[in-house]
Amino acid sequence: MAAVRLDQLRKVYPNGHVGVADASFEIADGELLVLVGPSGCGKTTLLRMLAGLESISGGTLSIDGRVVNEVAPKDRDIAMVFQNYALYPHMTVAENLGFGLKLRGHKQADIDRRVAAAAKTLELESRLASRPAALSGGQRQRVALGRALVRDPKVFLLDEPLSNLDAKLRLSMRVEIARLHRQLRATMIYVTHDQIEAMTLGQRIVVLDGGVIQQIDTPMNLYGKPANLFVAGFVGSPAMNQLHGTLRLADGWKLATAHGDIALGEPAQAAAWQPWRDREVVLGIRPEDLQPQDAATAALSAQLEVIEPVGNEIFLNLRHGDRALVSRVAPRALPEPGSTLALGLVAEHLHLFDAASGARIGA
Structure with a gap:
């Protein structure tokens, strides 16, 4: 493996669009680092630059201490797993796993050994003779992972x-990838738009927006000390509540605020x-830090609009003036939608941001 x-x-397209703007960071040897952000933020462009599938407009990319800006993809010693499984439908699982090694001229005995080891790691031993059409979505994704695994690449x-899998399969495959990383101690760079995936898998997370790194x-x-309003709103489900107003001390x-x-x-x-x-700020409150409270000591009141019970917790969708708020509470008896709730804040968990720049105050 390698750092x-x-x-x-930097990546600038011919039309002048900046896909990635001056990205600087290091992925440690054996680290699982996640690139996350909304569609069009530059995460896949950055990954394709690492793979050599996208040209680099500026800056330096090094793998294992070697600058690879002009190195062909096949010579970078990386393996890539795509959103679509890209399996050969006419080949068996064993043939799919070993095809890349065959192209590289490995001896059949070496291919068989590596395929058997990968199949055992990914629990595919009983499916080696099957073709992709006979596999479930999770099994196909494991074959795609195994095809990278047999290469024993640096990165x-x-x-x-996991984007093409249903919710239950995504959960099991997240566990599978985390287990695989722990077992291999491999350097992995993982791209996703799903912040839950990012939070559960990444040892560190790079948050991007508009091609610019927002926080690493x-x-x-990331959850407890977001660097700016974008990160605060993107990381966490439900998202952080945000209230605009003027900070006063009296x-x-x-x-x-306009509503009191x-x-x-x-x-x-x-x-x-x-x-x-006396300056304009944005107050950030995580849903779990906004709780129904006795009216005499409450910080604010809001109208209860929708109640969402999800088993072990309940999401209260509220309206404070023109602002939508969400409170995360334990299962309990609640008033009917349309009623007014008094709400308290957990003072030590409040977040404050500059209304103009969006930067965290006291970072």
């Missing part, structure tokens, strides 16, 4: 490999808020 280093990597690149961090740091911290003042209490991070007094 991968990007230094000011694995996975481009939204561990899953829990008998405690308050957010003055919201009491913020005395949070531990208040020292970092001092320079932002």
Whole structure:
């Protein structure tokens, strides 16, 4: 396996569109790093540049200490798993697994040994004689993973490999990929638009938007300390609630909004808020930190619009003025939709952002 280093990597298309803007970070040897963001954010473009399928407009890309900007894809010692399985329908599982090795001139004994090892790792031993049409979606994706696995490459690149699977299969394949990474200790770069996939799989996550890296961090740091409003809104399901207003300090911290003042209490991070007094800010509240409370001590009130019970928790969809809010609560008896709920905030978990730039205050 190998480390991968990007230094000011850039992709500009002939029409002037910047697909990736000066990406700089390093993937450690044996790390599983996830690239995540909405459609068109540049994550797949970045992965294709790593694979050599997309030319590099500027910057330097190194794999295992070797600059590979001009190196052909076949000579980069990487293996790629695509969104569509790209299996040969007329070949058996064993033939699909070993086809790349055959093209590279490996001896049949070596191919058989590697195919058998990959099939055992991915629990495909009983399906080696089957053709893709006889396999389930999860089995086909495991064959696609196995085809990369037999190569024993320096780096694995996975481009939204679970997008074509149903919800139950996606969950089981996430566990499969995490187990495989732990077993192989391989360097893996995984692209997805699904932030739940990113949070559950990635040791670190690179969040992109518009070709620009917004934040690189561990899953829990992204969730607990988002660098800006984009990350705050993208990471987490349901998304972070956002309320716009003016930060005031009078008998405690308050957010003055068009629909009344919201009491913020005395949070531990208040020292970092001092320079932002009387300025426009955005208050971020995670759904679990917005809870029904006694009206006498509540920070705000909102109209209950929709109740979504999902088993072990309930999502309350609320309306505060022109702002939609979501509260995540434990199963309990609740008032009918249309009623008004008093809500309290968990002061130490509040987030504050500059309304103009979107940057986190006190980062």
